[in-house]
Amino acid sequence: MSIATPYLLFLGDAPDQLAAKVAQGIRDWRPEFALGQIRLEGCRADLGLPDMSLAEAKAAGAKTVVIGVANRGGVISQAWKKVLVQALEEGFDLASGLHNLLRDEEDLAAVARATGRTLHDVRVPSVKYPIANGVKRSGKRMLAIGTDCSVGKMYTAIAMERVMRERGLNADFRATGQTGILITGDGVPLDAVIADFMAGSIEWLTPDNDPNHWDLIEGQGSLFHVSYSGVTLALIHGGQPDALILCHEPTRPHMRGLPDYPLPTLEALRDLGLQLARVANPACRVVGISINTAAMTQPEAEAYCAEVEARMGLPTVDPVRHGPGRLVDALAAL
Amino acid sequence: MSIATPYLLFLGDAPDQLAAKVAQGIRDWRPEFALGQIRLEGCRADLGLPDMSLAEAKAAGAKTVVIGVANRGGVISQAWKKVLVQALEEGFDLASGLHNLLRDEEDLAAVARATGRTLHDVRVPSVKYPIANGVKRSGKRMLAIGTDCSVGKMYTAIAMERVMRERGLNADFRATGQTGILITGDGVPLDAVIADFMAGSIEWLTPDNDPNHWDLIEGQGSLFHVSYSGVTLALIHGGQPDALILCHEPTRPHMRGLPDYPLPTLEALRDLGLQLARVANPACRVVGISINTAAMTQPEAEAYCAEVEARMGLPTVDPVRHGPGRLVDALAAL
Numbered sequence: 001m002s003i004a005t006p007y008l009l010f011l012g013d014a015p016d017q018l019a020a021k022v023a024q025g026i027r028d029w030r031p032e033f034a035l036g037q038i039r040l041e042g043c044r045a046d047l048g049l050p051d052m053s054l055a056e057a058k059a060a061g062a063k064t065v066v067i068g069v070a071n072r073g074g075v076i077s078q079a080w081k082k083v084l085v086q087a088l089e090e091g092f093d094l095a096s097g098l099h100n101l102l103r104d105e106e107d108l109a110a111v112a113r114a115t116g117r118t119l120h121d122v123r124v125p126s127v128k129y130p131i132a133n134g135v136k137r138s139g140k141r142m143l144a145i146g147t148d149c150s151v152g153k154m155y156t157a158i159a160m161e162r163v164m165r166e167r168g169l170n171a172d173f174r175a176t177g178q179t180g181i182l183i184t185g186d187g188v189p190l191d192a193v194i195a196d197f198m199a200g201s202i203e204w205l206t207p208d209n210d211p212n213h214w215d216l217i218e219g220q221g222s223l224f225h226v227s228y229s230g231v232t233l234a235l236i237h238g239g240q241p242d243a244l245i246l247c248h249e250p251t252r253p254h255m256r257g258l259p260d261y262p263l264p265t266l267e268a269l270r271d272l273g274l275q276l277a278r279v280a281n282p283a284c285r286v287v288g289i290s291i292n293t294a295a296m297t298q299p300e301a302e303a304y305c306a307e308v309e310a311r312m313g314l315p316t317v318d319p320v321r322h323g324p325g326r327l328v329d330a331l332a333a334l
Numbered sequence: 335m336s337i338a339t340p341y342l343l344f345l346g347d348a349p350d351q352l353a354a355k356v357a358q359g360i361r362d363w364r365p366e367f368a369l370g371q372i373r374l375e376g377c378r379a380d381l382g383l384p385d386m387s388l389a390e391a392k393a394a395g396a397k398t399v400v401i402g403v404a405n406r407g408g409v410i411s412q413a414w415k416k417v418l419v420q421a422l423e424e425g426f427d428l429a430s431g432l433h434n435l436l437r438d439e440e441d442l443a444a445v446a447r448a449t450g451r452t453l454h455d456v457r458v459p460s461v462k463y464p465i466a467n468g469v470k471r472s473g474k475r476m477l478a479i480g481t482d483c484s485v486g487k488m489y490t491a492i493a494m495e496r497v498m499r500e501r502g503l504n505a506d507f508r509a510t511g512q513t514g515i516l517i518t519g520d521g522v523p524l525d526a527v528i529a530d531f532m533a534g535s536i537e538w539l540t541p542d543n544d545p546n547h548w549d550l551i552e553g554q555g556s557l558f559h560v561s562y563s564g565v566t567l568a569l570i571h572g573g574q575p576d577a578l579i580l581c582h583e584p585t586r587p588h589m590r591g592l593p594d595y596p597l598p599t600l601e602a603l604r605d606l607g608l609q610l611a612r613v614a615n616p617a618c619r620v621v622g623i624s625i626n627t628a629a630m631t632q633p634e635a636e637a638y639c640a641e642v643e644a645r646m647g648l649p650t651v652d653p654v655r656h657g658p659g660r661l662v663d664a665l666a667a668l
Contacts, residue, residue, distance in 0.1 A: 131561050132560055132561040133561070133591075133592070134560040134561065134589075134592045134594065134595060135594070136594070190529060191528075191529050191530040192528055192529065192530065193528070193529050194525075194526055194527070194528060194529070195524060195525050195526065195527050195528070195529060195532050195564065195565045195568070196525040196526065196561075196562065196565070198529055198564045198565075199560055199561055199562070199563070199564060200561070223567075223610075223613075224613055226466055226468040226533055226571035226572070226574075226613060226614050227465050227466040227467070227468065227530075227533055227534070227571075228530065228533070229533070229567050229568065229571050229610075229613075230529065230532045230533060230564035230565060230566075230567045230568030230571070231529045231530070231532075231564060232564075232567075233557075233563050233564045233566075233567045234529070234563065234564030237560035237561075237563050237564070238560070240560075257467075258467070258468045260468065260469070260470070261468060261613075272609065272610075275606065276557075276563075276606075279557075279558055279560060279563075279595075280560050
C-alpha cells in the first residue's frame with residue numbers, strides 16, 4: 001500500500017461535517033500529513049485547514065490527493081472527476097476508500113496510466129499475503145477486541161498510539177480497515193482479503209520488531225458477530241497478541257444489524273478472547289477495558305466505568321472522555 | 335457453480351493411483367456421475383471405469399470433462415491441452431480444481447469463448463455471496479469440526495450422506511472445498527472467498543429447507559489452527575449447526591504445518607466448538623466423534639475408539655473402518 005505523504009484532502013461537495021469523517025480522521029491523527037483541503041462548490045465541511053488549489057498544494061509539497069469524503073449514491077460525479085483528472089495531470093497520486101474503485105473509472109485509469117501516477121483503492125489488497133505460519137515474533141502486540149462491531153476499537157488503538165508516542169514509547173497503530181489505512185498511509189484491508197490469507201496478512205502487518213516495540217492492532221468485527229467473526233479470529237491468531245483490550249458500547253439493544261442476537265457480557269468476551277488468543281500466544285493477558293459512553297451523560301458514564309472496573313478488576317476508561325492513559329499504563333506494566 | 339453431469343474423468347498421465355484421487359472421489363461417492371475415464375500414454379491410474387474416447391463419452395451422454403488428476407509442476411502440458419481443446423470443440427464443458435486456472439490458459443479460454451462452453455475453475459468463487467444475516471433457517475444442519483486440518487472432516491460428512499440416503503433420510507453433503515465441489519458438482523470454495531462474505535457464503539450454501547432435511551456440511555481448518563481458524567469460525571457461524579461431529583487423528587505430533595503447536599484435546603474442541611456454535615444456534619449439540627485411525631493397527635484403533643467413547647460419553651467410530659452408521663443414529667435421535 002504505502003501511500004505517499006503529505007496529503008491534500010479532497011472534501012468534494014460534502015453535505016455536512018460527518019460526510020468528511022475520513023478527512024477529519026487524518027486531520028486529527030496525522031496532522032503532519034494534512035497540508036490542506038480542497039473543496040467544491042456547496043461543500044459544508046471544513047477541517048480548519050488552508051484551502052488550496054492543486055498548484056498551491058503541489059508547491060507546498062503534497063504528494064497524494066486523498067478522497068476524504070463519502071460520495072452520494074455510489075457515483076463519482078463529473079464535478080469530482082474534473083478535479084481528480086487534473087490532480088493526476090499535475091503529478092498527484094489519488095487515494096480512496098470508496099466502495100466503487102477509482103481503477104474502475106475508465107477516464108481516471110487512462111489518465112493515471114498516461115501520467116504514471118498511482119490510484120490507491122484502499123478497500124482492495126495490493127499485496128500478495130502469505131499463509132500464516134504461526135511462528136512467534138519478537139516485539140509486543142496489543143489487539144482491541146469488541147463485544148460488537150463499531151464500538152470504538154480503532155479509536156482506542158490510535159488514541160493509545162498518540163499517548164505512547166507522547167511518553168516516548170515505541171508504538172505503531174496498525175490499520176486493518178480503510179479509514180485507518182488512509183489515516184496512516186498503510187495497512188491491511190482485512191475485510192477484502194481472501195479467506196486463506198487473512199491471518200497471514202496480519203502476520204505480515206505486524207512483523208518481528210524491537211523487544212520493547214508495541215504494535216497496536218485495530219480490531220475488526222466481533223467473535224460474537226456471526227457475519228464477521230471469522231475475520232476477528234484471524235486477527236487474534238495472526239496478531240498473536242500479548243495484550244487484549246476489551247471494547248464495549250453499553251447502550252446497544254442487540255448486535256449491530258442482527259436483531260435476534262443479544263450482546264455478550266464483558267466477562268464472556270474476556271474468557272473467549274483469552275482462550276483463543278492463548279492458542280497463538282500462551283502469555284496473552286487482558287489488560288484493560290475501553291467503553292464507548294458517547295450515548296451516556298457524564299454521571300452515567302462515570303458510574304458505568306466505575307462499576308465495570310470494580311466488577312472486572314481491570315482499568316476501565318472511555319478513551320474519548322478520559323483519554324487512554326490508564327490503558328497505556330496497563331500495557332507498560334506488562 | 336453447478337457443473338453439468340455426468341462426467342468423463344480425465345486422468346491424464348497420472349504417475350500413480352494417488353495422483354488421481356479427485357477422480358477416485360467422484361468414482362467412490364458419485365458413481366452415477368462417472369461415465370468413463372480418459373487416459374493419456376503413461377497413465378498409471380485406473381478407476382475401473384470404461385476407457386472412452388471423447389466421441390464415445392459424448393454419445394454416452396457425458397456433459398463435462400473433469401480433470402481428476404494433479405498436474406506436475408503446476409503446468410498444464412501440451413499433451414493435456416490437445417485433449418482439453420478437443421473436448422471443448424466437441425461440446426464438453428471443462429472442470430478443474432488445479433491451482434493454475436483453466437481460464438488463465440489463453441488457448442483454452444479462446445476456444446471456450448468460440449464454442450460457448452464453460453470452464454469451471456472450482457478453486458475460485460463464481461457467485462457473489464451475501465454478507466451473513468444470521469437469521470435462523472428451517473431444516474437441520476450438521477457440521478464436522480476438527481482438532482486439526484485434514485483429519486477426515488470431508489470423508490465423515492460424505493460417508494454420512496450415503497448412509498442417510500440408504501436409510502431413506504433426507505440429506506445433502508455440502509461441499510466447501512474443491513474436491514467436494516468436483517465430486518458433487520456444486521459448493522463453495524471457502525478458502526478463496528473474500529473475508530467479509532465467508533459466513534454469508536455458508537448461509538447461501540445451506541438455505542431454508544424441509545424440517546426433516548439435513549445439510550451435512552464439510553468442515554475446513556480448525557479453531558486451533560492459527561493459519562485457517564477464521565475460516566472455521568465462519569463455517570460455524572454461517573452454518574448455524576444443530577449438530578457438531580468432532581473429528582480427530584490421534585497420531586499427529588503437532589498441528590499440521592505448525593511444529594510449535596500441540597494438538598488440542600477432544601474435550602477442548604468440544605467445549606470451544608459448542609460455545610461458538612451456540613452464538614448462532616443455542617440448541618446446538620455435539621452428537622458424535624469421528625476418529626481417523628488409518629495410522630493404527632486394528633487392535634489399537636478399537637482400543638482407542640472405546641477409550642474415547644467411554645471418556646467423552648459420545649458414539650465414537652472411524653467411518654472408514656466401522657462405517658458412519660452410529661453417527662447417523664445419533665443425528666437421527668436429535
